[in-house]
Amino acid sequence: EDATEKKRWTLSDFNIGKPLGRGKFGHVYIARERRSNHVVALKVLFKSQLKQSQVEHQLRREVEIQSHLRHPNILRLYGYFYDQKRVYLILEYAAKGELYKELQKCKYFTERRSATYVASLARALIYCHGKHVIHRDIKPENLLVGSQGELKIADFGWSVHTFNRRRTMCGTLDYLPPEMVESVEHDASVDIWSLGILCYEFLYGIPPFEAKEHSDTYRRILQVDLKFPPKPVVSAAAKDLISQMLVKDTTKRLPLHKLLEHPWIVQNADPSG
Numbered sequence: 001e002d003a004t005e006k007k008r009w010t011l012s013d014f015n016i017g018k019p020l021g022r023g024k025f026g027h028v029y030i031a032r033e034r035r036s037n038h039v040v041a042l043k044v045l046f047k048s049q050l051k052q053s054q055v056e057h058q059l060r061r062e063v064e065i066q067s068h069l070r071h072p073n074i075l076r077l078y079g080y081f082y083d084q085k086r087v088y089l090i091l092e093y094a095a096k097g098e099l100y101k102e103l104q105k106c107k108y109f110t111e112r113r114s115a116t117y118v119a120s121l122a123r124a125l126i127y128c129h130g131k132h133v134i135h136r137d138i139k140p141e142n143l144l145v146g147s148q149g150e151l152k153i154a155d156f157g158w159s160v161h162t163f164n165r166r167r168t169m170c171g172t173l174d175y176l177p178p179e180m181v182e183s184v185e186h187d188a189s190v191d192i193w194s195l196g197i198l199c200y201e202f203l204y205g206i207p208p209f210e211a212k213e214h215s216d217t218y219r220r221i222l223q224v225d226l227k228f229p230p231k232p233v234v235s236a237a238a239k240d241l242i243s244q245m246l247v248k249d250t251t252k253r254l255p256l257h258k259l260l261e262h263p264w265i266v267q268n269a270d271p272s273g
């Protein structure tokens with residue numbers, strides 16, 4: 001392993017720069033590691049907040065999992081350290097920031113850009129499932145963009161945000177698959193459903209089951225009330241792929257490796273990802 005794995009880090013190893021993200025991640029700063037001049041994102045979590053949310057063990061588990069994940073489309077967690085009051089996560093810095101801001105700016109993405117993103121996320125999820133890691137919480141808010149325009153699943157500690165979301169019911173339910181709305185246990189096919197939602201949102205700018213009231217969103221998810229608006233114009237191949245992913249029966253959802261062979265992906269995704 002490279003030196004960063006073993007070293008005991010302290011705050012004095014870093015020059016702290018501007019805050020990143022919107023504060024919903026807790027406090028994240030751009031930082032430069034003094035010796036290597038390597039730019040990273042430094043996430044600061046308050047121990048008091050972790051204790052109050054009872055997520056210390058989840059953080060330890062996530063740090064353990066993430067430290068073994070090495071994939072170009074998964075944001076690296078290089079290491080962590082702590083002081084009296086805080087825990088610091090040393091994260092890969094994604095130079096082009098948050099994908100959702102890009103999606104808001106251009107309303108929706110082209111079919112080529114959408115297919116390229118979906119294919120790279122499918123490859124990242126295949127890698128995660130291969131390591132028995134699921135539910136990477138893939139929605140626009142958890143996706144960052146690297147310096148070459150490549151997507152990075154950043155997975156902002158889903159346990160913290162999901163917990164907060166449940167407590168305050170803020171944030172989107174749009175990505176929950178039927179089995180989670182009915183809160184039965186879930187498996188890797190959860191990620192296929194979420195990727196289908198994401199693909200729809202890339203192409204149309206809104207998630208497929210969006211509704212004013214949470215109860216309506218739940219009903220639309222459970223009924224898989226999937227409709228494709230006339231605008232923007234989207235190819236039949238794209239609609240076919242989405243229709244094969246947003247299937248209530250988890251065993252009938254298109255497997256991720258089959259997704260990579262789907263004509264829409266083959267014809268539109270940029271192989272470099």
Ligand SMILES: COc1ccc(C(=O)Nc2ccccc2)cc1NC(=O)CCSc1ncnc(N)c1Br
Nearest residue numbers: 020021025041055058059075093094097154156157
């Ligand atoms: C591998 O990425 C993570 C891994 C873990 C956790 C985390 O908090 N886990 C956690 C926290 C408490 C309890 C249980 C789990 C968070 C992240 N990632 C982040 O928070 C993303 C910070 S924003 C950002 N990052 C890089 N470049 C940018 N341009 C930006 Br903007």
